[in-house]
Amino acid sequence: MIPKPSLWxxxxxSVEFKLLLxxxxxxxxxxxxxxxxxxxxxxxxxxELILRNxxxxxxxxxxxxxxxISGGIDLSSGSVIALSATVFGALxxxxxxxxxxxxxxxxxAVLVAIAGTLLVGVMIGTxxxxxxxxxxxxxFIATLATLVGLRSFGRALAPIMMNGKSQIDFPDxxxxxxxxxxxxxxxxxxxxxxIVWIVMSKTVTGRHLHAMGGNEQAxxxxxxxxxxxxxxxxxxxxxTASIVGIIxxxxxxxxKPDIMARGYELNAIASSVIGGCSLQGxxxxxxxxxLGCLFLRTVIDAVSKIVGTGSDVYEGMIVGIVVVLAxxxxxxxxxASIKKYFxxxxxxxxxxxxxxxxGMALLLFFGNQAWYSPMKGILxxxxxxxxxxxxxxxxxxxxxxx
Amino acid sequence: xxxxxxxxxxxxxxxxxAVKALDGVSFDVSRGELVAICGENGxxxxxxxxxxxxxxxxxxxxxEIDGQPVRFTGTRDAEDAGISIIHQELNLxxxxxxxxxxxxxxxxxxxxxxxxxxxxxxxxNELLRDLECSIDSRQLAGSLRVGDxxxxxxxxxxxxxxxxxxxxxxxxxxTESEVARLYRVIAKLRQRGTTILYISHKMEEVFHxxxxxxxxxxxxxxxxxxxxxxxxxxxxxxxxGRSLDTIDxxxxxxxxxxxxxxxxxxxxWPGHARGYRLKDIGFELYAGEVLGIAGLMGAGRxxxxxxxFGASKETPSGEIYLCGKRIQPSHPKEAxxxxxxxxxxxxxxxxxxxxxxxxxxxxxxTLRGMRSGPLLSDQKERDAGASMVSKLKIxxxxxxxxxxxxxxxxxxxxxxxxxLLTNPKVLLLDDPTRGVDVGAKAExxxxxxxxxxxxxxxxxxxSELPEILTLSDRVMVLNEGRQTAMxxxxxxxxxxxxxxxx
Numbered sequence: 093m094i095p096k097p098s099l100w101x102x103x104x105x106s107v108e109f110k111l112l113l114x115x116x117x118x119x120x121x122x123x124x125x126x127x128x129x130x131x132x133x134x135x136x137x138x139x140e141l142i143l144r145n146x147x148x149x150x151x152x153x154x155x156x157x158x159x160x161i162s163g164g165i166d167l168s169s170g171s172v173i174a175l176s177a178t179v180f181g182a183l184x185x186x187x188x189x190x191x192x193x194x195x196x197x198x199x200x201a202v203l204v205a206i207a208g209t210l211l212v213g214v215m216i217g218t219x220x221x222x223x224x225x226x227x228x229x230x231x232f233i234a235t236l237a238t239l240v241g242l243r244s245f246g247r248a249l250a251p252i253m254m255n256g257k258s259q260i261d262f263p264d265x266x267x268x269x270x271x272x273x274x275x276x277x278x279x280x281x282x283x284x285x286x287i288v289w290i291v292m293s294k295t296v297t298g299r300h301l302h303a304m305g306g307n308e309q310a311x312x313x314x315x316x317x318x319x320x321x322x323x324x325x326x327x328x329x330x331x332t333a334s335i336v337g338i339i340x341x342x343x344x345x346x347x348k349p350d351i352m353a354r355g356y357e358l359n360a361i362a363s364s365v366i367g368g369c370s371l372q373g374x375x376x377x378x379x380x381x382x383l384g385c386l387f388l389r390t391v392i393d394a395v396s397k398i399v400g401t402g403s404d405v406y407e408g409m410i411v412g413i414v415v416v417l418a419x420x421x422x423x424x425x426x427x428a429s430i431k432k433y434f435x436x437x438x439x440x441x442x443x444x445x446x447x448x449x450x451g452m453a454l455l456l457f458f459g460n461q462a463w464y465s466p467m468k469g470i471l472x473x474x475x476x477x478x479x480x481x482x483x484x485x486x487x488x489x490x491x492x493x494x
Numbered sequence: 495x496x497x498x499x500x501x502x503x504x505x506x507x508x509x510x511x512a513v514k515a516l517d518g519v520s521f522d523v524s525r526g527e528l529v530a531i532c533g534e535n536g537x538x539x540x541x542x543x544x545x546x547x548x549x550x551x552x553x554x555x556x557x558e559i560d561g562q563p564v565r566f567t568g569t570r571d572a573e574d575a576g577i578s579i580i581h582q583e584l585n586l587x588x589x590x591x592x593x594x595x596x597x598x599x600x601x602x603x604x605x606x607x608x609x610x611x612x613x614x615x616x617x618x619n620e621l622l623r624d625l626e627c628s629i630d631s632r633q634l635a636g637s638l639r640v641g642d643x644x645x646x647x648x649x650x651x652x653x654x655x656x657x658x659x660x661x662x663x664x665x666x667x668x669t670e671s672e673v674a675r676l677y678r679v680i681a682k683l684r685q686r687g688t689t690i691l692y693i694s695h696k697m698e699e700v701f702h703x704x705x706x707x708x709x710x711x712x713x714x715x716x717x718x719x720x721x722x723x724x725x726x727x728x729x730x731x732x733x734x735g736r737s738l739d740t741i742d743x744x745x746x747x748x749x750x751x752x753x754x755x756x757x758x759x760x761x762x763w764p765g766h767a768r769g770y771r772l773k774d775i776g777f778e779l780y781a782g783e784v785l786g787i788a789g790l791m792g793a794g795r796x797x798x799x800x801x802x803f804g805a806s807k808e809t810p811s812g813e814i815y816l817c818g819k820r821i822q823p824s825h826p827k828e829a830x831x832x833x834x835x836x837x838x839x840x841x842x843x844x845x846x847x848x849x850x851x852x853x854x855x856x857x858x859x860t861l862r863g864m865r866s867g868p869l870l871s872d873q874k875e876r877d878a879g880a881s882m883v884s885k886l887k888i889x890x891x892x893x894x895x896x897x898x899x900x901x902x903x904x905x906x907x908x909x910x911x912x913x914l915l916t917n918p919k920v921l922l923l924d925d926p927t928r929g930v931d932v933g934a935k936a937e938x939x940x941x942x943x944x945x946x947x948x949x950x951x952x953x954x955x956x957s958e959l960p961e962i963l964t965l966s967d968r969v970m971v972l973n974e975g976r977q978t979a980m981x982x983x984x985x986x987x988x989x990x991x992x993x994x995x996x
Contacts, residue, residue: 294869296861303858306849313805313838314859314912315827374849 107368107422111383115390122394130397142386142393144274147281148343149359150385151336154288155329156360157381161292162325163305163373164224164231169333170356171243172216176337177347178246180209181260182253192263202267206338213334216242217327224326225319239357246349259348262341271342288328289378301325306374355408362411363388366418388414399457406457432491434484443484447477500525500560500689501546501658507554508541508713515541516553519715521708523658528680528690530704530721534733534935534958538713539693540582543660546691547579548572559658570599578651579660584643588636593618595635596650621649625679640792641672648679659683660691665699666791666957670996677703695733695958697726709733730960749967750781751817753951754802754920759812761794761801761975771797772810772975779920779951784942786966787955788991793972795955796839799922802953803836804829817919830859835913837906839924839955845909846897853879853893855908860915882911886941903934910941921945923954927961939965959988971995 103109123131130138152169159166183205184192191197216238223234247258254260262268270276292298304311304318312318341347361371367384369376392410399406433439451473458464501523508516516538523529531539544550546557548566556563559575566572569579586595593614594601602617604610618631627645629638635646644664651659665673680703683690694700700707700721707724709716709732716732761772772794779785787795801810804823814821816832823829826836838844847855856879857864864874879893886907890900897905906926913921923942927935942965946952956962962969969986971979971994979994 290869296865296870299854299858299861299870303847303850306847307844310838310844310847313803313826313836313844315825315830315916316858317825317827370849374847 107380108377108383110422111367111380111387115383115387118387118390118394122390122397126394126397128397138393138397140274142390143278144343145389145393146386147274147277148336148339149356149363149389150281150285150382151339152329152333152356153360153363153381153385154285154378155325155332156357157364157367157369157376157378158288158292158301159231159325159329160361160364160369160371161305161373161376162301162321163308164322164325165235165361165371166220166326166329167232167235167357168216168220168238168242169329169360170353170358171239171241171246172213172330172333173337173340173353173356174347174349175216175242175246175249176209176212176334177341177352178249178253178260178337178349179212180205180338180341181262181347182249183208184263185253185260195264197264197267209334209338210331213331214327216334217330218323220326220330221319221323225322243349243354246347250347250349258350259346260341261346262344268342268345271339277339284332285378285382292378297321297324302374304373359388359411362415365415368422384418395457409453430487430490432487434480435487435491439484443477443480446480447473450476498525499523499558500527502558502561503542503546503555504558505555506542506545506557508538508545508550508552514713516545516713518555519710519713520555521715521718523689523691526684526687526689527705528684528692528703530700530707531691531693531710532695532700532707532729532733533710533716534695537710537733539710540662541713542710543579543662543691543693546572547577547660549579573654573656576655576657577660578654578656578658580644580647580651580662580664582662582664582666584640584647586635586643586646588634590635591632592622592629592635592638592646593631595646596621596631596653598650600654617653618649621652622646624652625649625682627675639672641668641675644668644676645679648683652683656688658689658691660693662693663695664692665694665696669790673699697729700729701726749783750949752778753781753817754779755813755815756802757813757815759798759801759810759814761797761806761810762808763975764808768975770975771808772801775812775972775977777970777977777980779953781919781949781951782946783967784946784952784954784965786962786969787953787972788959788962788969789955789972789995791957792974793995794975795972796924797975798972799836799924799953799955802829802920803834803922805836830916830918833917833919834922835916835918835920836922837909837913837924837926839928841902841906841909841928846905848896848898850897851894852883852888852890852897852900852908855897856882856893856911856915859912878915879911882908882914885914886911887937901934903930903938906930906934906938907941910938914945918950920951920953923952925956926954927956927958935961959991962986962991963988 119131123129152173156166156169184197184201187204188197188201191201220231220234220238223229223237224231227234250258250260292301300311300316301321301324303314304316304321308318336353340353344352363384364376364381365371365384366388367376367380367382369381388411391414392407395406395410396404434443451469454472455466455469499522503522504520506516506519507514519538519542531542533539541550545553548569548571551565551567558564559577564575566575572578587598590598593611596618597614602610602613604613615631622629622631622645625645625648627642629642629645635643638646648659664676668676680690692700692703704721706718707721707729708718709729711733755778757776759772759775760770763769763771775798777785787798789795797806800806802814803826805826809824816834821829821832823832823834829836847858850858853875857875860878861870861875864871864878866874876893882888883890883893888900888907888911889904897908900908910926927938930938942952942954954962954965956965963986966986967983969981969983969991970977971981971991973995979990981990
């Protein structure tokens with residue numbers, strides 16, 4: 093009947109393609125700017141680090157994004173990770189106390205402990221689904237409650253298992269090396285990602301999840317069992333977080349329920365959004381989310397390479413900036429009109445805010461570099477302010493009524 | 495021509511994507527006049543009024559107020575020029591008091607610059623007293639009945655000294671006594687010299703109230719005449735574009751076996767004074783038959799269909815038999831499996847999935863049958879979609895087009911197609927032609943008739959009586975949750991139905 097949209101245009105316009113492009117640019121720029129040129133000289137170890145971080149974020153970002161696509165939100169992932177790590181440790185102690193003390197745990201105990209931890213994930217997901225569908229809480233409230241509640245649960249559990257110590261140390265070095273092995277967890281992640289991708293894009297359940305996220309009432313009236321779908325989504329969210337809990341326990345060598353994975357839920361939500369999910373629900377793809385995780389972790393890594401020591405301090409700032417930029421640029425751009433970013437009263441007020449922030453960021457990020465001087469920070473702040481004011485002036489001129 | 499023109503509408507046009515909602519409409523309104531704007535749903539009445547009151551700011555043509563060309567940038571702008579609109583769907587903030595609603599956005603301040611709630615209440619009470627109604631301005635707007643909420647909107651319009659008041663089907667949700675009160679309020683407004691544009695397709699009201707009638711059809715201006723010089727029949731003919739008697743959907747199929755039997759159906763309404771949404775409903779539906787359900791807004795039409803479909807909040811009491819077998823659907827899914835389909839009212843809110851394309855909107859209910867192995871088969875899905883596009887003559891740029899690129903009528907056909915794929919025995923249609931243009935409406939009528947001839951049983955509700963009369967073999971009338979009449983096609987007339995519905 094009518095020409096189909098061309099394949100090339102579909103690829104060109106997709107979030108996935110744009111993310112790949114942006115990711116390539118980030119890698120390239122970092123390789124150049126990094127004074128040690130780590131990406132050139134140690135590609136393997138750089139890749140391994142990024143991969144490990146991406147996979148650890150990716151696992152539960154898969155769950156988070158399915159929840160977001162289905163029209164919900166899961167704030168509890170970080171706490172579920174911490175609790176799962178603690179539960180895994182506790183189960184190891186309970187199942188094989190002698191092996192735990194000696195540092196060599198029987199394989200059966202390990203397998204049962206893993207199964208038990210994943211079961212705890214299923215139970216947490218079920219609790220979420222019950223709070224949301226039967227009690228009728230908004231997902232934000234239900235998972236806010238478990239966000240604070242489950243971490244506290246983990247903190248209470250650890251000292252009971254460890255005679256008053258607030259953390260559980262990983263007992264078995266060989267087991268630890270197996271569980272944190274980057275190759276096997278990457279393969280596991282890829283397999284899981286492909287399964288979730290197929291489920292979301294090629295099965296009835298996936299289509300129904302999209303429909304429910306887009307219009308829940310209409311979905312119910314179309315005969316979709318929305319309650320069961322929600323159970324599926326929240327269980328997937330919690331189980332993927334439990335997997336991360338088990339791996340993180342091995343990766344970090346200890347389960348510290350008070351600080352472990354704190355705030356990670358927001359990284360998962362951020363990478364879903366970067367990957368093209370709409371928080372309104374109904375929109376998003378799994379490849380987009382995986383690339384969103386890769387992009388986010390690469391940018392964080394890039395900044396740490398360029399800045400050097402103490403880079404984890406900047407992680408939050410980077411996530412914030414990347415989310416704002418990604419969502420701003422993915423908004424549909426109406427070519428005919430120039431958007432009013434700065435020419436409104438709030439826009440003008442935000443110009444000095446952004447200028448000062450930029451100057452401060454330069455100061456904080458690069459304070460230890462040889463070329464740095466405070467003057468440069470001030471100058472950079474002024475430069476940004478002038479640029480933005482220029483943009484505001486331009487917007488005013490364009491929008492002046494004829 | 496007309497002395498003392500207050501509004502002059504010249505060549506107004508407006509498009510929504512592919513649909514031309516208004517096309518070169520021009521007429522004048524004199525000061526102090528009450529002009530009725532008539533036309534079927536989708537004729538462009540509401541669109542025109544929204545342009546006039548600054549809701550839509552993008553349009554072709556010019557509007558002159560008091561001889562000055564104006565172009566409103568928003569409703570505030572129109573209010574400043576003295577034009578207020580009372581929408582069909584009321585726009586009150588339910589969590590705020592009546593007084594706060596009336597002064598929303600222009601709250602009076604006291605001498606310290608703080609919001610002056612007392613002044614607001616006093617002034618609001620004054621306005622409401624003027625309208626002869628006993629509403630306490632401290633009540634929450636959400637706690638009021640629809641009729642009272644409407645009076646609050648009118649008070650709001652008066653509070654900005656509106657010289658021109660647009661009323662968009664104000665009586666559609668009112669009881670008889672509330673309508674009478676509204677008439678008194680309108681008379682009062684006219685004494686003060688307010689010009690009123692009154693949108694309605696209810697002939698009784700139009701002839702009772704108006705000085706002049708303007709008729710629109712398919713977005714075009716058709717005619718304007720003194721009310722005294724017209725008869726209701728002439729007006730309806732102008733609205734429909736042909737004499738009403740000529741609507742003929744061809745031969746009717748024979749009544750087949752009994753499909754559906756409902757006995758003593760009831761639906762509780764906890765927390766409401768009446769205690770029930772539906773009570774003692776009983777009827778039968780035969781294959782090849784259209785049963786029309788008439789009733790005012792709030793009579794329980796939607797609730798009845800939802801009970802049959804397993805979609806009501808409360809579990810209905812009573813018995814439902816489908817092909818002789820008792821069914822008790824507790825979820826739409828179960829009703830679908832039994833062979834019942836429901837095309838919901840309010841297509842935008844309850845029907846379409848805006849993030850999905852046309853094909854996916856059509857296939858949604860029957861995805862399980864479109865698998866090969868555990869995975870969805872694109873081929874099967876495409877075939878099913880294409881079969882419905884051709885069967886129902888859906889006008890679309892292919893199955894991959896956005897559902898939002900379709901006109902209202904074609905979106906509705908997609909939803910009908912979605913349900914036909916489920917192979918229903920009984921098709922429930924809840925106000926299926928709301929917001930659908932006249933041409934598509936006739937096509938939907940034809941489709942409904944064809945489906946009946948294929949042996950489906952159809953239950954249709956509508957807010958428009960002519961539609962019920964055109965489509966139905968039998969008409970059941972609901973009034974406040976009770977079944978008050980059942981007419982055969984021969985017996986049913988507008989007058990009888992209205993009498994039973996009020």
